[in-house]
Amino acid sequence: MNGREKPPHDEPRRPAPSADDTATGSDRFADLVGDAKRLDSGPARIARRAGQASRPPRDTSREGDVPSFRWPEPENRHLAAAPGINDQQLARLRRGEPEPEERIDLHGTRLAEAKQLLAKRIASAHARALRCLVVVHGIGKRSPTPEAVLRDAVPDWLTRGAIARHILAIAPAPRRFGGDGATLVLLRKS
Numbered sequence: 001m002n003g004r005e006k007p008p009h010d011e012p013r014r015p016a017p018s019a020d021d022t023a024t025g026s027d028r029f030a031d032l033v034g035d036a037k038r039l040d041s042g043p044a045r046i047a048r049r050a051g052q053a054s055r056p057p058r059d060t061s062r063e064g065d066v067p068s069f070r071w072p073e074p075e076n077r078h079l080a081a082a083p084g085i086n087d088q089q090l091a092r093l094r095r096g097e098p099e100p101e102e103r104i105d106l107h108g109t110r111l112a113e114a115k116q117l118l119a120k121r122i123a124s125a126h127a128r129a130l131r132c133l134v135v136v137h138g139i140g141k142r143s144p145t146p147e148a149v150l151r152d153a154v155p156d157w158l159t160r161g162a163i164a165r166h167i168l169a170i171a172p173a174p175r176r177f178g179g180d181g182a183t184l185v186l187l188r189k190s
Contacts, residue, residue: 067082067083067164067165067167068082068083069081069082069159069164070083072087072090076172077152077155077156078154078155078170078171078172078183079094079170079171079172080155080158080159080169080170081168081169082164082167082168082169082188084168085168085169085186089169089186090169090171093132093169093170093171093184093186094171094172094174094184095174096173096174096176096177096184098131098132098186099132100132100133100134100177100184101125101130101131101132101133102121102125102130102133102134103133103134103136104117104118104121104122104133104134104135104136105136106118106135106136106137106138106150106154107136107137107138109150111149111150111153114137114150114153115153115157118135118154118157118158118163119157119162119163121133122158122163122166122167122185122187123163123166125187126166126187126188126190127190129189129190130187131186131187131189132184132185132186132187133184133185133187134173134177134178134182134183134184134185135154135158135182135183135184135185136178136181136182137150137151137153137154137181137182137183138150138151138181139151139180139181151180151181154183155170155183158170158183158185165188166187166188167185167186167187167188168186168187168188169185169186170183170184170185170186171183171184171186172184
């Protein structure tokens, strides 16, 4: 073959390798990728991204057990749903459907005592396969401060920590179940 003939099979000639090309393939790939990070799988990434905009910071002490809740109306802390609960189901709960099967009355209890009582009663209701509860916390009329301490604490207790793994959704109770002084709780199936 003389200098003018084409190489067999019409393959283009490649230039001689430079010093940079002598690095291994994985080194070149690492240089191209840089400090990129692995993405979560599709559903986890979508759920995380969707939840970031509507979810306040939460307790991560038991991250694996605690579902991430969404707040469709961020200003209403008593309206929240775990993944899998759509807006129609949340609207039904807000209307009192299903009918609450048990009432947990926190009136007259101190904050720490109320949290402990709520956790114990929700765990008991979950173990008995109840679906819906009404938590009566009051509106803070007898509170020594201008804030409704129990009313403000209940949504956080229900959507964070160990209690949250039993909860599917919470909603403000309709008037017949206590109105602003109560919260409806939809429990997970046991």
